[in-house]
Amino acid sequence: MNFYDKKYELSLSLRQLMIILPYNRAEEYTIEELSNITNFKPGDVEKILKSFIDFEILLQDNAIFKINHNFTNKRVKLKLPAIAIADSKEEASEAKKAVEEDRRYFIQAVIVRVMKAHQQMSHLALVDEVIRTSSSRFNPSIPLIKKCIEGLIEKQFIQRTEEKDQYAYIN
Known part of the structure; x- marks a missing residue:
């Protein structure tokens, strides 16, 4: 901050920075004006402003x-001090759904990559390879892997062979 006699260096969160930056253009704001500028909810703006007032x-x-x-x-x-602003339940559930969807796509991509490399694999070997490959990012559940395998069978990327518990890659 250099609009004082002495320069001050502030350590802020990103949300706090978004609230204080408009003061470079004007001397005063209302909560509604800051809410419009930052696209934060008025209640969140008020919580963030409290740290500057304190x-x-x-x-x-x-x-x-x-x-x-x-x-x-x-x-x-x-x-x-950074102000913790909790996301709404709707935003949290939307984020969780998006993560689950991304993980499903990731697992499907891993399955296709593994099947393309091996052409034919047993169910257990495929599940082990998918778990091993994706463990650096997250630990997939076996039911999720099974759902992804079934989805890829429906999309005709892989197919069941005549041998029990075997899958083959479809070119």
Whole structure:
């Protein structure tokens, strides 16, 4: 911050930075204005602004938050505590679904890659190879691997052979 007599270096979270940057253009903002600028919910903006008010970097005058030009601190480097803003249940479930979908695609790609290399494999060998290959990223569940194998059979990437528990790659 260099709009004071003394320059201060702030250590902020990304959300805090997004809230403080608009103050380069104007001296004061309301929660609604900052919410529109940052696309944060007004409640989240209010929580983030609290850390600036606690450090007396910003002052609150009713619903207006303005720069405190009388701010002083003995330290030049200031670390503001990051505010934990919990995602809504909807956002968390959407993120979980997206991760599951990405993992399903990853497992399918691993299965196709392994089957293309080996042309024919037993079920157990295929499952072991998929687990071994994907263990660096995550530990896939066996039911998920089975669902992916069934999906690839339906999509005609692999097929069951006449031997029990054997799969063959379809060129």
